[in-house]
Amino acid sequence: MRVWAVANQKGGVGKTTTAVTLGGWLARRRQRVLLVDLDPHGSLTSYFGFDPESNPKSGYVLFKRAAERKPLNAHDQIEHTRVEGLDLLCASTAMATLDRQLGTTEGMGLVIARTLRELDGDYDYAIIDCPPMLGVLMVNALAACQHLIIPVQTEFLALKGLERMLRTLQMVQRSRDFSLEYTIVPTLFDKRTRASLDTLRTLRERYPDSLWDGVIPVDTRFREASLAGVPLSIMRPGARGAQHYRQLLEYLLQEEPAP
Amino acid sequence: MRVWAVANQKGGVGKTTTAVTLGGWLARRRQRVLLVDLDPHGSLTSYFGFDPESNPKSGYVLFKRAAERKPLNAHDQIEHTRVEGLDLLCASTAMATLDRQLGTTEGMGLVIARTLRELDGDYDYAIIDCPPMLGVLMVNALAACQHLIIPVQTEFLALKGLERMLRTLQMVQRSRDFSLEYTIVPTLFDKRTRASLDTLRTLRERYPDSLWDGVIPVDTRFREASLAGVPLSIMRPGARGAQHYRQLLEYLLQEEPAP
């Protein structure tokens, strides 16, 4: 199973949209996909109609089992979504307390990595959606994935946030002794604004080796898709925003070994 | 001093933009304003040209002093911004570790309230920008403010997030025995998309008493303003987005007692 994480400490840059849309494309190609929601706010969970406050199954159950030194039994926490081939490990709002409760407990940074190892034969891809904050949940995602996708909004402030995100990544890599490949994805690109064009040029100058050569344009159909609770890549695969994500998927697949 | 907090656990809804733009309008009106950045990602701090990773002065210093039972001496952590009348208490990326380090230490939920009491005579308004996550930093903001501004993106998923934000607020109010007024502000409104119009109608039906009767439209000039590191209300007060924030300010001022 290939494991991708989508992370950026900045809020509202399209992390959840990226996880949902790429997951939808892979499911259309008959790949078996597990989406993992590690954001206590539960955008990915709500997207598919589950309630992060009351859903009995979630990743939180796995963290509690790990803290109590019990077997994870990850299978019993998986939900099926309304899209065939797309399963989901829901988030729970209770996950917002994990840092305080378990932050310094040994081994809590590897719960998701252990979960995905247990589920390895069931899926071809796992895509982890991260919260907009560095903490035990993001550390879990970084330790569990083989490739990191970093959506970056094409506006000035986002550049500073990206530098911080990359320094965070280096810090986590050093402390956990693994090296992680990443792809930077320009999102919410609006060719009518100078700030978008300037930022894209700067990204291309500063990160030539890890920046995807395309962009994800602003497309209001993403909001319509979230209203319907279906990935745009399933609802309207021909929509501009969906097509750009298809190109991103092609890029990611060519960069990677087969599952 | 009147204290407002801008909060929503959902990322990218315009919290920082709201704090900056309202702060700019108040400064234009010769009010003395303190902006407080409680987001470890430091968007507000970066906006004004300070680096949340290396700036020596920040709110983090105050949390450490409080944890060591030392006097806060909040004055020495305040920075002046390039806008006259607009000061800033910077964020530090180290604040992301506060939940783990201090989450259960007695009194850590009141550090910012104590800080603003100390600075009471120096400012007419304080506006607190919150991180997109429930934790000790957001609890500090809720305990320190007299009025809460909740930006809500006009799209379907945001409605579920708002319900959660309001339940969080009720939970914090019960545990801290205070009652907090709030105003819901529809942001990133795009009248061309059905999702925006549907969501606004639903907001007006569900929250008639606490919803501001205007909207903040999508305005690409906000990105240009963030490039310049100046509030849009200062850079281009006539811009559509800035004018809608001026109307919001009028609404907030009429709802409140004078400072």
Ligand SMILES: Nc1ncnc2c1ncn2[C@@H]1O[C@H](COP(=O)(O)OP(=O)(O)OP(=O)(O)O)[C@@H](O)[C@H]1O
């Ligand atoms: N390319 C796009 N065009 C138009 N709207 C978009 C696009 N990508 C995302 N959006 C919208 O922007 C908002 C933020 O996107 P999303 O929730 O995916 O970001 P996020 O980074 O996951 O946020 P958070 O930090 O809260 O997790 C959503 O309303 C989404 O519908």
Ligand SMILES: Nc1ncnc2c1ncn2[C@@H]1O[C@H](COP(=O)(O)OP(=O)(O)OP(=O)(O)O)[C@@H](O)[C@H]1O
């Ligand atoms: N009304 C608007 N029109 C156009 N762009 C906007 C508007 N409001 C905010 N933005 C842009 O949307 C992005 C997100 O806004 P902002 O950073 O203020 O959100 P936030 O809620 O503070 O995010 P975070 O959750 O990361 O703290 C920024 O790039 C900002 O410039």
Ligand SMILES: [Mg+2]
């Ligand atoms: Mg998200």
Ligand SMILES: [Mg+2]
């Ligand atoms: Mg912000």
